[in-house]
Amino acid sequence: MKQGLLTDRQKEVLRYRKKGLTQQQIAEIIHTSKANVCTIEKAALENISRARETLEFLYTLDAVHLCTLQSGLDLLKAPELIYTEAEKKGLKVKYDTISLINRLRDANPERFRGRQVREDVEIYINKDGDLYFG
Amino acid sequence: MKQGLLTDRQKEVLRYRKKGLTQQQIAEIIHTSKANVCTIEKAALENISRARETLEFLYTLDAVHLCTLQSGLDLLKAPELIYTEAEKKGLKVKYDTISLINRLRDANPERFRGRQVREDVEIYINKDGDLYFG
DNA sequence: GGGAGGTTAAGGAAAAGTGTTTAAATTTAC
DNA sequence: GTAAATTTAAACACTTTTCCTTAACCTCCC
Numbered sequence: 512m513k514q515g516l517l518t519d520r521q522k523e524v525l526r527y528r529k530k531g532l533t534q535q536q537i538a539e540i541i542h543t544s545k546a547n548v549c550t551i552e553k554a555a556l557e558n559i560s561r562a563r564e565t566l567e568f569l570y571t572l573d574a575v576h577l578c579t580l581q582s583g584l585d586l587l588k589a590p591e592l593i594y595t596e597a598e599k600k601g602l603k604v605k606y607d608t609i610s611l612i613n614r615l616r617d618a619n620p621e622r623f624r625g626r627q628v629r630e631d632v633e634i635y636i637n638k639d640g641d642l643y644f645g
Numbered sequence: 646m647k648q649g650l651l652t653d654r655q656k657e658v659l660r661y662r663k664k665g666l667t668q669q670q671i672a673e674i675i676h677t678s679k680a681n682v683c684t685i686e687k688a689a690l691e692n693i694s695r696a697r698e699t700l701e702f703l704y705t706l707d708a709v710h711l712c713t714l715q716s717g718l719d720l721l722k723a724p725e726l727i728y729t730e731a732e733k734k735g736l737k738v739k740y741d742t743i744s745l746i747n748r749l750r751d752a753n754p755e756r757f758r759g760r761q762v763r764e765d766v767e768i769y770i771n772k773d774g775d776l777y778f779g
Numbered sequence: 780g781g782g783a784g785g786t787t788a789a790g791g792a793a794a795a796g797t798g799t800t801t802a803a804a805t806t807t808a809c
Numbered sequence: 810g811t812a813a814a815t816t817t818a819a820a821c822a823c824t825t826t827t828c829c830t831t832a833a834c835c836t837c838c839c
Contacts, residue, residue: 515698516650518797522702529706533814547799549816554797557647558699564649565696568656572663647795652827667784681829683786688827 516562521555524548571643574635575600584628586612597636605640618644650696655689658682705777708769709734718762720746731770739774748776 517525520541527537534552538545578596580589590608597604606614615623615632622629635643651659654675661671668686672679712730714723724742731738740748749757749766756763769777 514695515702516695517699517702520798525706534816535814543798544800545814546801546816549814551798553816559703561647561650562696562699565651565693566700568649568651569693572659654828668786669784677828678830679785680787680831683784685828687786 516558517555520551521558524551525555528552567643570637570641571635574637574641574643577634577636577642580615580628580632580634582628582630586615586623586626586628589615589628593634593642596634597640600636602636602638603640604636604642606642611642614642615644650692651689654685655692658685659689662686701777704771704775705769708771708775708777711768711770711776714749714762714766714768716762716764720749720757720760720762723749723762727768727776730768731774734770736770736772737774738770738776740776745776749778 523541524537527540532540534545534548538548541548577600578592580592590611593611594604604611622632632644637643657675658671661674666674668679668682672682675682711734712726714726724745727745728738738745756766766778771777
């Protein structure tokens, strides 16, 4: 029944923003505070991220669990771990060391701080050697 | 902060389903009733739909409102209306009559019954002549 | 008829999400 | 530096979602 993730309020703000209006201008139009417009816009963008992540997850359904990057691990040690585990399963990882690190960081920027893993990251791999994170 | 739309429970059920387990089998594994497994799976699929719809909406941001298909309209009369309105805006619709009808029905199956529009459908068009519905 | 797999409905408790305000802090632009 | 624009945090009322149980219903197949 329910439509997409975005509320009417959120869509409204995104449309005005697309037109180039400032948060202040929008606040006046929809009769609320600029802080509130900010909150609504932020929530909207978060919802869009969540929608993307949700569809990303579907790929992991075709994938199997490979290993866990534990909190505190040095990011530079992740590739070796991943390559080793993939080999055990007879799978070839699609990414070289550099691409792998970039993919890790790009996929979940908030899970890494500098070279360190901030919270456990589950690694999944499919037959094509593509990696997904959960 | 929050990850995707799916809860851990929902992901768990989807993974077991992917493996081919029945709802009853999953119910035993996760210690609940099969009715509950059904509910969780249904909620998961609904969330996936919502994620798709959310990203669809982003396209309408680049699009402008073209016209409204009003409740009760004959679906076969929609293409003419749409072509006429697009022409007024100097835009060329990307779809021929047949593809257009199919796209309309595929995009929102629940909004049509046979040849009839069940509830208002807003039509948006972008510069490429692509159509989106809201 | 009876079993297996799946769906639906009603109801409840806990958790999460939304819109809002107010106030403070940060970033960006001139 | 200052003013405008944006972001953040805390708190609140409110609504929705989630997971769960129980009990019933449907469909296919033997």
